[in-house]
Amino acid sequence: MLIDFFYHLRHHKVPVSIKEFLTLLEALRQPIMAPTLEDFYQLARLTLVKDETLFDKFDQAFALFAKGVEAKMSGLQKEIPMEWLIKEFQKHLSEEEKAAIAKHGWDKLMELFKQRLEEQKGRHAGGNKWIGTGGTSAFGNSGYHPEGIRVGGESAGHRTAVKVWDERKFRAYDSDQELGTRNFKIALRRLRRFAREGRPSEFDLDNTIAHTAKNAGFLDIRMRAERRNTVKVLMLLDVGGSMDDHIQQMQELFSAASSEFQHLEVYYFHNCIYERVWRYSPQQQREYIETWDLLRKYNEDWRVILVGDATMSPYEINFPGGSVEHYNQESGATWLQRIIETWPKTIWLNPEPLRYWQYRQSIALIQQIMQSRMYPTTVDGIEEGMRFLAK
Numbered sequence: 001m002l003i004d005f006f007y008h009l010r011h012h013k014v015p016v017s018i019k020e021f022l023t024l025l026e027a028l029r030q031p032i033m034a035p036t037l038e039d040f041y042q043l044a045r046l047t048l049v050k051d052e053t054l055f056d057k058f059d060q061a062f063a064l065f066a067k068g069v070e071a072k073m074s075g076l077q078k079e080i081p082m083e084w085l086i087k088e089f090q091k092h093l094s095e096e097e098k099a100a101i102a103k104h105g106w107d108k109l110m111e112l113f114k115q116r117l118e119e120q121k122g123r124h125a126g127g128n129k130w131i132g133t134g135g136t137s138a139f140g141n142s143g144y145h146p147e148g149i150r151v152g153g154e155s156a157g158h159r160t161a162v163k164v165w166d167e168r169k170f171r172a173y174d175s176d177q178e179l180g181t182r183n184f185k186i187a188l189r190r191l192r193r194f195a196r197e198g199r200p201s202e203f204d205l206d207n208t209i210a211h212t213a214k215n216a217g218f219l220d221i222r223m224r225a226e227r228r229n230t231v232k233v234l235m236l237l238d239v240g241g242s243m244d245d246h247i248q249q250m251q252e253l254f255s256a257a258s259s260e261f262q263h264l265e266v267y268y269f270h271n272c273i274y275e276r277v278w279r280y281s282p283q284q285q286r287e288y289i290e291t292w293d294l295l296r297k298y299n300e301d302w303r304v305i306l307v308g309d310a311t312m313s314p315y316e317i318n319f320p321g322g323s324v325e326h327y328n329q330e331s332g333a334t335w336l337q338r339i340i341e342t343w344p345k346t347i348w349l350n351p352e353p354l355r356y357w358q359y360r361q362s363i364a365l366i367q368q369i370m371q372s373r374m375y376p377t378t379v380d381g382i383e384e385g386m387r388f389l390a391k
Contacts (some may be wrong), residue, residue, distance in 0.1 A: 002028075009048065012061035016048045022045045037066060051353075067112070090273060156245055184256035187382035191231055191261075191303065191390050231390075232263040234298055234343070236277065238308025239268050246309060246351035249377060253307065255350075265302075267294065271312040272366075273339065274323055274331030298380045304339065304346040304387045310363045310374070311352060317365050336369045347385045351377040 002025065019061065024047040039217045041062055049058050066081060145295060207222035214220075235257060241300040243250065267277040267289065278286040313323035317332045340346050347368065350357070354376045357363045367374045 005044075008065050008334045009058070009061050012057060012064070012172075013221070014049070014054055014057050014061055020048050020050070032167075041066075045296045069384075074159060184253050184379070185260055186384065188256055188260045191233070191386040229384050230263065231261065232302045233257065233265070234262045234294075234302045234304045235264065235266045236273065236304065236306045237266060237268050238271060238306075240303050242309055242311045243351075246377075249351050252306065253382075257305075265298070267366060269308075270325060271308070272316050272323070273306075273335040274328040274332060275330065275335070284340075291338075295338060298343070300343055300345075302343060304343040305389075306339075306346070306348045307377070308348070308350065309352040310348070310366045311351055311360050314361050316366060317362060317369075331367055333365070336366070340370070345391075346373065346390060348374040349377045349382065349385060350374055354381075 006021050022054070024044060027043055027047060044062070045055070045058055049055060082323055106376040171337060202224050204222040207224070211220040211222055212218065235254075237254070254266075267279060268286075269277045273291065275291055276288045276289045281287055313322065313324075316324065317336075320329055320331055321327050322331065348370050350363070352360070353364070357367075363374070369380065373385075375385040
C-alpha cells in the first residue's frame with residue numbers, strides 16, 4: 001500500500017524521491033507516532049515534501065488516496081451504520097414519489113406543525129404524517145420532504161427544511177490558519193490604500209542621504225512611520241448549517257483577511273442578516289449586537305464583505321418569521337437592503353461552487369438584492385470583488 005502511495009504522489013506531480021520515501025519507511029519502523037491517519041499525514045508531509053509551495057498539491061493527493069483506502073476498509077465492516085440505512089431508504093424514493101409529496105405554503109406549514117405537536121403523544125419513525133425520523137412527513141428529521149420543518153437530529157442531506165427546531169452550535173472561524181492562505185492574501189491585496197501613520201520606526205534611506213549632503217557630510221539619520229494599508233473592512237460571516245461544508249476554505253479566507261487588513265471588524269450571522277449579529281467570547285459564547293447599532297457605528301468609509309453560501313429557504317429572505325433560529329420581525333431582504341444603503345461599497349462572497357448557483361433559488365434572490373455584486377470565493381472571484389471595493 002505504501003508503494004502505491006509513493007506512485008500516487010508522483011502521479012499527482014508531487015516530486016517525491018526514493019531517498020525521501022525510504023526516510024518515511026524508516027520513520028514508520030520507529031515507535032514515534034500513534035497509528036492514526038492524521039499522524040501518518042503529518043509524518044508523510046514532513047518527510048516527503050521539502051518545498052512549502054507543494055503543500056497544496058500534497059494535501060489534494062493525500063485526500064484522494066485516503067478516500068480510496070477508506071472505501072476499501074468500509075467493505076470489511078460487519079455492522080451496517082445507521083447513516084447508510086437512512087441513505088439507502090432515500091434511494092428507494094422515486095422521482096415520482098418525491099414529486100407526489102405535496103408542498104405546503106408557509107402559513108399552512110406552520111399550522112400543520114402546531115397541529116402535529118398537539119396530536120402526537122409518542123415517538124414515531126417512518127410514515128408521512130407524524131413528527132419522527134425517516135419517512136416523508138413534513139415534520140421530523142432524516143427523511144425527505146420538499147418543504148418541511150426539521151425537528152432535532154441531523155440533516156438527511158437534502159437541505160429542504162424551511163425551519164429547524166434544534167439548538168444550533170456554531171464556532172468562530174480560526175485566524176491562525178496558514179497553509180492555503182497565500183492565494184487568498186494575494187487576491188485581497190487588490191484592496192489597498194497605503195499611508196504612513198504612527199511613530200517613526202523605519203529607516204528612511206533617501207531622506208538620510210539628502211539631509212547628510214545638506215549637512216556638509218555629517219551623518220543625519222532620518223526615520224519615518226511604517227507604510228500601512230489604511231482601508232477599513234467590515235466582514236459579516238455566515239457560520240453553521242450548510243456552511244460546515246466550506247469550513248476549511250472559510251478558515252483560510254478569514255486568516256488571510258486578518259493578516260492583510262489592519263482595520264478589520266468581524267461579526268457573524270446564520271444564513272441571512274436579521275435584527276442582530278454576534279461575536280464570540282473566549283469561551284465561544286455568542287455576544288449579540290443589534291444590527292441597528294452596527295449600522296450606526298461604522299460610517300460609509302468602511303468596505304463591507306458578506307461571506308456565505310446563500311443557500312437557504314426563500315422564506316428566510318422574503319418573510320418575517322422566516323429565520324430558522326428565531327422569529328424575525330422583519331425579513332432578511334429588508335436588512336440586506338439597509339446594509340447596501342448604509343455602505344455603498346458592499347459585496348457578497350459565496351463559497352458555493354459557481355456551477356451550482358443556478359439551482360439555488362435563494363442565491364438568485366440575494367444576487368438581485370445585492371445588485372449582482374456576488375462573487376465566487378476563488379482567487380479570480382475575490383480579485384474581482386476587491387476591484388469593485390477599491391473604486
